[in-house]
Amino acid sequence: MDLLLQTLLNGILIGGIIASFSIGFQLTFGVLHVIDFAVGAWVVLGGYLAYWMSTLLGVGGFVSLPVAFVVFGAIGYLIGPVIYRVRNSRYARPELMALALTFGLFTLLRGGALTLWGFNTRSVPTALSGESLMIGSVTVPLLRVVAFAFACAVAAALFLILYRTRYGLAIRATAENRHNAGLMGVDVQRLSANVYGLYAAVTGMAGVLMAAIYSVNPEIGLRYTLFAFFVAVLAGLGSVGGAILAALLFGIMESVVATYVGSSYSHLAIFATLYLVLLVSPRGILQRGL
Amino acid sequence: MVGRSGGVSRRNLIQYGALTIGAVAVGAPFMRTARAQASTFKVGVITSLSGENIFGGNLTRQGYDLWAEVMNEKGGVEVGGERFQIEMFYGDDQSNPATGADAAERLIVQEEVDVLFGPYTSGVTLAVQPICHKYGVPMISGSAESPNVWKAKPEFNFGMIPAVDTSSGKSVGVLADMSDPKARSIAVIGVNEPFSKETAEGFRAGAEDAGLEVLAYELVPSTADMTPTISKIAALNPDLVAVGGHEEALxxxxxxSKSLNFRPKGLIMHYGVTNPAFARELGADADGTSGIAVWLPSVPYEDEVFGTAKEYDERAHNRWGSHPDYTEAACSASGLVFADAAKRLGKKPPFSAEDKVALKDAIAETDITTFYGPVKFEKEGNHYHDNIQPVPVLIQIKDGVSVPVGPKDAAEAELTYPLPAWK
Structure with missing residues (x-):
């Protein structure tokens, strides 16, 4: 029973970690209609920003979180219009052009990280690294709880913005039909830049937590891109609420299968589930995908 | 009208094109002759300069490059009283066996390398072996540790590091033997890729030979989160935990383990613990972790190129800013093996196809001592063409430094066992 509780807790926390960088990915798809392959690179760069701040300034990972928000928000705000322009260009198949652009961006950022920080695996210390809390016989790793709380906070903030503000209404209108939104007075290009900036900021912050919980090197970005894409497909592309549910499902399945069947079967089970969901419900588990 | 207004007409284009093709056709034999009179040895390196094994790939590159730089400083490889400089050519395998095979073919066919130095991973090494055999080009592998690399008896491939089945099993036996109170049980984790899996299998076989009860044997995907596996193992409470994987997984x-407040009495891991980056990134949490090394700067060997092992360590540190581990050292020693074989062969570069086959035979007869230790390749059995001369040493990280703790005759400090609880 103790192992079962620990297994479920591990799974929920893994789900929270994956959700932390998948939510922004979903939002970007919903508004810009771009599958952003650069998501893993933003996670990696967030980790390296925290590593730099830790080694150069001697500050812990948590101090890097607001810095990551500002730095990556600004970078995302600048890149957003470029992606918007490519996605809405009059060339043939702009969706594929945008896909190629984000893949190129991913490659560029990965190469940049390799040049700046080298090939070594790095780690970021925080005040909660390695700390845990015992509740009965279950060990609660506090840093992972922070990542889970971060994912929940980001999701809650996004829901508030999307459903309780006029700006959120404009975002939803743009997601639904950008031409009509434009006719209603929404500055679609600027809104897209803001959304991409918000996404990059949140994903960079998630990267800080990833580097603290695991580690960071220039090559792990592809893994995060794959996980975010998996969660997005399982959730239904563009569904922010579905992303949290899909990430939790991912985490719990990984944990349960690894513990009770065997670690080598965990990803097999996860991708088999994805296949089944695509067969039965192509718009994702909540049927809200695009 | 473009052609008449300052551009290039179709007729001119055809004329220039024909002239260019003609020049290349006429010049090609001379270009070939230029290579034929080359006064350098062309050395091809296939390794992981991108992809998930980029860390280890660059370790191998550093080792090979250091040898080339030092040899060139000394005038180059000596053949028949004359010295020839070394020119290095690189092929990035992108941590992918098929890409490694393509890179090897490019280095052999286009760059016309005289010898190949092998990849970081055993998986890529296995993919490159048939290419070496097809073109008859010898390859010296400074990194491959999987026993599978040698089981197929590769005629043109030679390995500097003893296969991991000879080292991981022995080391876990040493750890069990030195533990006090005696360890009785073990859990083994292996990342699910060829080398790490074989390391884990070596740990399991060594543990069984040492009379330990194997409570769990888990193969995990390289992308997996480790907490479910650690929770499962913690519930079994083994005395020892052994992990086969590379640095990131370790x-x-x-x-x-620390986040789940689980610390076994003894923890042994391979490969990556001996690299200073492991201790640097984990800080105090790395202390107490055991690993395997087939070379340390303290080994009592030397050669004419690098001097003592300690001098090699200082030189590598000055060049790359980090102390070398045994993989980097073995890669540098690969160059020494090539230089020795080329000298005995007595043929000047570039090597003909027959020369390369003769070079392979000369490498097979290697019997030298380098700063890395003795080098002599097996001529039969499951470790065919592998250098199993170096003796594995059990190391433990103490205050961030790898220190030999076993077997007793190689120990420089006492094994810390059982490990204290996490602070």
Whole structure:
């Protein structure tokens, strides 16, 4: 029973970690209609920003979180219009052009990280690294709880913005039909830049937590891109609420299968589930995908 | 009208094109002759300069490059009283066996390398072996540790590091033997890729030979979160935990163990613990972790090129800013093996196809001592063409430094066992 509780807790926390960088990915798809392959690179760069701040300034990972928000928000705000322009260009198949652009961006950022920080695996210390809390016989790793709380906070903030503000209404209108939104007075290009900036900021912050919980090197970005894409497909592309549910499902399945069947079967089970969901419900588990 | 207004007409284009093709056709034999009179040895390196094994790939590159730089400083490789400089050519395998095979073919066919130095991973090494055999080009592998690399008896491939089945099993036996109170049980984790899996199998076989009860044997995907596996193992409460994997996975195992407040009495991991980056990134949490080394700067060997092992360590540190581990050292020693074989062969570069086959035979007869230790390749059995001369040493990280703790005749400090609880 103790192992079962620990297994479920591990799974929920893994789900929270994956959700932390998948939510922004979903939002970007919903508004810009771009599958952003650069998501893993933003996670990696967030980790390296925290590593730099830790080694150069001697500050812990948590101090890097607001810095990551500002730095990556600004970078995302600048890149957003470029992606918007490519996605809405009059060339043939702009969706594929945008896909190629984000893949190129991913490659560029990965190469940049390799040049700046080298090939070594790095780690970021925080005040909660390695700390845990015992509740009965279950060990609660506090840093992972922070990542889970971060994912929940980001999701809650996004829901508030999307459903309780006029700006959120404009975002939803743009997601639904950008031409009509434009006719209603929404500055679609600027809104897209803001959304991409918000996404990059949140994903960079998630990267800080990833580097603290695991580690960071220039090559792990592809893994995060794959996980975010998996969660997005399982959730239904563009569904922010579905992303949290899909990430939790991912985490719990990984944990349960690894513990009770065997670690080598965990990803097999996860991708088999994805296949089944695509067969039965192509718009994702909540049927809200695009 | 473009052609008449300052551009290039179709007729001119055809004329220029024909002239260019003609020049290349006429010049090609001379270009070939230029290579034929080359006064350098062309050395091709296939390794992981991108992809998930970029860390180890660059370690191998550093080792090979250091040898080339030092040899060139000394005038080059000596053949028949004359010295020839070394020119290095690189092929990035992108941590992918098929890409490695393509890179090897390019280096052999286009760059016309005289010899190949092998990849970081055993998986890529296995993919490159048939290419070496097809073109008859010898390859010296400074990194491959999987026993599978040698089981197929590769005629043109030679390995500097003893296969991991000879080292991981022995080392876990040494750890069990030195433990006090005696360890009775073990859990083994292996990352699910060829080398790490074979390391884990070596740990399991060594543990069974040492009379330990194997409570769990888990193969995990390289992308997996480690907490479920660690929780499962913690519930079984083994005395020892052994992990086969590379540096990133090892760092994540230690972090996951600490976050779940689980610390076994003894923890042994391979490969990556001996690299200073492991201790640097984990800080105090790395202390107490055991690993395997087939070379340390303290070994009592030397040669004419690098001097003593300690001098090699200082030179590598000055060049790359980090102390070398045994993989980097073995890669540098690969160059020494090539230089020795080329000298005995007595043929000047560039090597003809027959020369390359003769070079392979000369490498097979290697019997030298380098700063890395003795080098002599097996001529039969499951470790065919592998250098199993170096003796594995059990190391433990103490205050961030790898220190030999076993077997007793090689120990420089006492094994810390059982490990204290996490602070």
């Amino acid at each position: 760092i994540n195992v230690v972090k996951a």
